[in-house]
Every structure is written in C-alpha cells, then in structure tokens.
Amino acid sequence: MNSLFNRIVLSASIAVFVLFMGLWQWFSANHQYNQNQIQQSLxxxxxxxxxxxxxxxxxxxxxxxxxxxxxxxxxxxxxxxxxxxxxxxxxxxxxxxxxxxxxxxxxxxxxxxxxxxxxxxxxxxxxxxxxxxxxxxxxxxxxxxxxxxxxxxxxxxxGQEFDAWQAVVAQHQHLNQWGAGLSVTILFALALFVVLLKYFTAPISQLAHDMNQLSGHSLTQDSLLKTRPQASKEILGLTTNINQLLSQVHQQHLAIAKQQTERHDFMLHLSHDLKTPLTTLQGYIDTWLLLAEHERDASLIEVAARAGLQLQQLLNQMLQLEALENGQVTATMQHFALAPILDELRQYFLPRAKAQVVELAFEVDENVAIYSDPLLLFRVLSNLVDNAIRYTPNGGKISINVEYSGDRVGLLVSDNGSGIHKHELQALKQHTQVSTNTQQYQQLPQLGVGLSIVRQLLGLLNCNLQVQSTPGKGSHFKIELASPEINESISL
Structure with a gap:
C-alpha cells in the first residue's frame, strides 16, 4: 500500500462506496417521505x-x-x-x-x-x-x-397485504436498482480514478520532466528546478529541497575543482622544494666523485649532507601533512609549562642557528603555563622557526615571547629576515581562520609545506594565527592559544 497507485485506487474505491451508500440512503428516505406525503394528501x-x-x-x-x-x-x-x-x-x-x-x-x-x-x-x-x-x-x-x-x-x-405485495415488488426492483447502481458506481470509480491519478501525478510528472532536462546539462549555478506556484506544498517543498541539494552539490563541485587546482599548484611548489636539495646533493656528490682522490674536499660531502638533511626534512613534512589531512592526528589538550618546550626547541635548532650566525631568544618565565597539546605545539613552533632560520640572514635574530591581551594569552614568533611578500601574506591571511564547520584549512601552495602543516595543526589546537610581515624587515606570527573555556593562561 506504499505505492501511489494503490493508495489512489483504495481512496477512490472507499470514496465512491461511501458516496454511493450515502446517496442510496438519502434517496430511499426521501422517496419514502415523498410517497407518504403524496398518499396521505390524496x-x-x-x-x-x-x-x-x-x-x-x-x-x-x-x-x-x-x-x-x-x-x-x-x-x-x-x-x-x-x-x-x-x-x-x-x-x-x-x-x-x-x-x-x-x-x-x-x-x-x-x-x-x-x-x-x-x-x-x-x-x-x-x-x-x-x-x-x-x-x-x-x-x-x-x-x-x-x-x-x-x-x-x-x-x-x-395495510399488511399491501406491504407484502410491495415487498415482493420492491425486492425485484432493488435487484435491478442495485445492479444499475453498481454499474454506475464502477464507471464512476474508473472515471474518478483517472481524474485523481492525473491530478495527483501531474506535479510529479512535471518534476520528473524538469529533472530529465537537468540531467542532460552540466551543473551550474543556474541549474535549478522550476518552482511552480500552483503545485501542492509537498511538491513545492520537494522542489525547494532538491534545489538546495543542487546548490550544495554545485558549491562542493566548485570547492573540489578549486582544491584540485590548489593541490596541483602545491605539488608544483613542492616538487621545486624537493628538486633544489636533491640537485644540490647529486651535484656535490658527482663533483666529489670526479675529483682525484687527493683533491677531494670534505666540505663537498658536508654540503651534500646538509642537502640530504633538508631533503629528509621535506619528506618528513610531507608525511606529517598527509597524516594531518587524513585525520590521523588528534590533539590531547592539557596544562603544561612552556619553558621546557622552548628550551627543547632551542637545543634542536641551535646547530643550524650557529652555522648561520642567527640568535635564538626563546627565554620565558619558568612559571608560565599554557593550555594546549605540547607535541603539536612543538611541531607548530618548529615549522615557524625552521622557516625563520631559512629566510633570516647572518647576524639575524629569532625570538619567541608570551603576550597577554586581557584574559587571552598568545605566543609571538618574530624574526628580522626577508619577510613575506604581499601576495603571499594576503594568501596566508585568507586561509588561517579556522572553519567552524570542518575545522580545516584551504591549501597554501605558495607558502610551502611548513606553513601548510602549521595551519593544519592550528586547526586541531583550535588556535588563531595573526601575521604581520614587511619584506626586508621580518615577520611576526602571533598564535592565540586556546583554554578549557575561551583562551586563558595559568601559573604553576
């Protein structure tokens, strides 16, 4: 009984039967009343x-x-x-x-x-x-x-004899009347069924026709079903819902196309980042091999080793980025002291900083504690410091400080390096706001793997990132940390 056809047949049959019985009773009672009135009047x-x-x-x-x-x-x-x-x-x-x-x-x-x-x-x-x-x-x-x-x-x-004869005649007449009535009822039911079927299925047929027309065209912003005001509210509601789904599918299609374009650009940028240390590595090893044994210089191997290390870091970053985008990394929020994290970070980058004559100023009060995931925050700071060392010239300085703004606390990572160009800074500002629905970020092909990892990790940590940069003067990355309620800090 869930099919529209069966429902219409059942409803039409019941309606015709009830109508026929009601009319039969009304005509019988009215006929008897009129007959009594005429007979008694005569x-x-x-x-x-x-x-x-x-x-x-x-x-x-x-x-x-x-x-x-x-x-x-x-x-x-x-x-x-x-x-x-x-x-x-x-x-x-x-x-x-x-x-x-x-x-x-x-x-x-x-x-x-x-x-x-x-x-x-x-x-x-x-x-x-x-x-x-x-x-x-x-x-x-x-x-x-x-x-x-x-x-x-x-x-x-x-009298009784009259009633007896009348009953005999009436019984015969009733058989004829019932036969005629049933015939008329069947014909009426068929006609009513055709009318109801056409009436009930016409909006559905129109909707199916509109859907068939859409199926032959590519999906665009204007690919919507026609709204017919004369249709029932159910059909109007269905049309509205389908149009909403079509709009969502169109938006998702645009988002996927945009993501594919950005991923393509990202892979081009990544291939360039991988190609540079790989070329350096291969070039210095080939040079070392071509030299006579007594002419081989250990500095060539050192340069090749640094290029190999850079290549390894890029590959590790790629694996981290893939794990983040696949949802394989989760945040474990807790209160912890900030000083040990910054000390470990300083020890990790100290050899590179000394080699490039870059100062690392990561000292903070030992009593300062923050609410975050220590491992993921370390990775965020590590990527920011790595980029800063890469673009900070000899004699430069990289610092990490704690800033308070009312009841909010943030970490400020600053450098006096080459800075970020205007178009890169604009791209970064457009993509560092956390999405309230998906907690994901768009791709940042022009900013490299490091900042792509940063924006993914900040999404997991529910943190905002504010960026200020001037080409030739340096950059400032301010991370607004999260708390169990809004954003706060505590003292241990």
Whole structure:
C-alpha cells in the first residue's frame, strides 16, 4: 500500500462506496417521505367521507356488532386500507380482521388529533397490527346527532397485504436498482480514478520532466528546478529541497575543482622544494666523485649532507601533512609549562642557528603555563622557526615571547629576515581562520609545506594565527592559544 497507485485506487474505491451508500440512503428516505406525503394528501378526506356516507358512522355509533356490516362494505376499497373505530382514549372498538392479527388494543390519539387539526403531512400513526410500525393514515371524528364526539374513525393507508405485495415488488426492483447502481458506481470509480491519478501525478510528472532536462546539462549555478506556484506544498517543498541539494552539490563541485587546482599548484611548489636539495646533493656528490682522490674536499660531502638533511626534512613534512589531512592526528589538550618546550626547541635548532650566525631568544618565565597539546605545539613552533632560520640572514635574530591581551594569552614568533611578500601574506591571511564547520584549512601552495602543516595543526589546537610581515624587515606570527573555556593562561 506504499505505492501511489494503490493508495489512489483504495481512496477512490472507499470514496465512491461511501458516496454511493450515502446517496442510496438519502434517496430511499426521501422517496419514502415523498410517497407518504403524496398518499396521505390524496386520502386526507377519506375517513371524513366514509364517516359521512355510512348511516351508522354518521350517527356516531361505535359498537362492534353494528359496524361489522359497514366495515365489510368499506373493505371493497381494497387491501390497501385497514379500517378501525376507536373510543376517545384510542382503544380499538371495531375492526374487520381476525383478533389474532391485532397486536395493539389501543393507539396513541395525539397523531390523530394533529391530522384532524390540519398538521403538515405526512403524519405517522401507530399500526394496530404491529407493535413497532408506524404508518400514514386518514382519521375523522365520530359525532352523534347531538354533536357529541363519541370516538374516531381510523383508516390505515397501506395495510399488511399491501406491504407484502410491495415487498415482493420492491425486492425485484432493488435487484435491478442495485445492479444499475453498481454499474454506475464502477464507471464512476474508473472515471474518478483517472481524474485523481492525473491530478495527483501531474506535479510529479512535471518534476520528473524538469529533472530529465537537468540531467542532460552540466551543473551550474543556474541549474535549478522550476518552482511552480500552483503545485501542492509537498511538491513545492520537494522542489525547494532538491534545489538546495543542487546548490550544495554545485558549491562542493566548485570547492573540489578549486582544491584540485590548489593541490596541483602545491605539488608544483613542492616538487621545486624537493628538486633544489636533491640537485644540490647529486651535484656535490658527482663533483666529489670526479675529483682525484687527493683533491677531494670534505666540505663537498658536508654540503651534500646538509642537502640530504633538508631533503629528509621535506619528506618528513610531507608525511606529517598527509597524516594531518587524513585525520590521523588528534590533539590531547592539557596544562603544561612552556619553558621546557622552548628550551627543547632551542637545543634542536641551535646547530643550524650557529652555522648561520642567527640568535635564538626563546627565554620565558619558568612559571608560565599554557593550555594546549605540547607535541603539536612543538611541531607548530618548529615549522615557524625552521622557516625563520631559512629566510633570516647572518647576524639575524629569532625570538619567541608570551603576550597577554586581557584574559587571552598568545605566543609571538618574530624574526628580522626577508619577510613575506604581499601576495603571499594576503594568501596566508585568507586561509588561517579556522572553519567552524570542518575545522580545516584551504591549501597554501605558495607558502610551502611548513606553513601548510602549521595551519593544519592550528586547526586541531583550535588556535588563531595573526601575521604581520614587511619584506626586508621580518615577520611576526602571533598564535592565540586556546583554554578549557575561551583562551586563558595559568601559573604553576
């Protein structure tokens, strides 16, 4: 019953059946009412005439013996009439029928008085031959020569014999009527079914037509279904939902296309970063091999070793970036002292800094504690310091300081290196805000693997990054740290 076809068939069948039965009952009741009204109206004066033309009734005589012969004459009217005389209380006095068929010895005289007083027809009275049936009748007062009312003449219109013959005829007629009614019902049901089917399925057909038209075209911003105001609210709601899905699919398609373009640019940039140390490594090793054994200089191997180390770092960064983008890294937030982290960071980069004559100023108060993931924060700072050392000239300085702004705490990583160009800085500012829905960042192909890792890690740590940079003067990276509530710091 879940199909639309079956529902329409069932609803149409029930509707037709209920309508047919209701109309049948209404027509039957209305027909019976009209028939009673006509019959009683035609015989309204029947009892009055009978009482007037019969000598005994005209004198008000109501005795059983005296009226038998009069009733016998009146029965010549046919079996459609049953004649009774009643006293003033409605008790039966005389009648021309076996006593065994009489089921009532007294009838209610209120309907008789209504009839005699000219009430609106039809008026139904009790049938002496049935304990429950009421029938139409004609009635008249019986008055003696002195003008005293002695009783009533009560004539039932449509007696038992009439009802019996009428039942036989009606049964035959009902069979014909039911056959005709069922035929009309079937035809009406089929017509109604076709109309309902066309009415209910027309909006669906239109919707399917619109969907077929969309399927033959590429998805664009204007690829939406037509909204038809005359459609039902369900179809309108379905159209709206489909249009919303189409818009979302279009936006996702644009995002995927943009991501593919950015990933392509990123891979080009990455291949350049990998190519540089690899070329250096291969070139210095080839040079060392071409020299005579006594001419080989250890400095060539040292340069090749540094190039190999740089290549190794890039490969490690690539693996880290892949793990971050695949969701394989999670943050474990906790309170911890900042000084040991910065001390470890300084020891890690000290050899490179000495080789390039770059000062590392990472000293902070030993009592300062922050809320973050120590391992992931170390990796963030490590990538920022690595970039800073790479672009800071000899005699430069790289510092890490704690800054407070109200109830918020941040880490400021500064250098006086070459800085970031305007277009790179603009790209970085556009992509360092954390997305509230996905907690992910867009690709940063022009900024290298290091900053791509930084923005992924900051997303996991729920931190914001503010960047200020001037080409030739240096850069400032401010990391706004998170807290269990908003952003805060504590002292140990």
């Amino acid at each position: 015989h309204r004066e029947l009892a009055t005439h009978m009482a007037h033309i019969n000598p005994l009734l005209s004198q008000g005589v109501t005795s059983d013996a005296a009226l038998k012969e009069a009733f016998h004459d009146f029965m010549l009217l046919g079996p459609s009439f049953e004649i009774y005389t009643l006293d003033l209380q409605g008790k039966l006095i005389a009648f021309d029928a076996p006593k065994s068929v009489i089921k009532r010895q007294q009838v209610d005289i209120a309907p008789l008085q209504q009839f005699i007083n000219g009430a609106k027809l039809p008026v139904l009275g009790q049938d002496p031959r049935s304990p429950t049936t009421e029938k139409i009748f004609s009635a008249a007062n019986l008055v003696d020569p002195r003008g005293v009312k002695t009783g009533y003449l009560y004539v039932i219109i449509g």
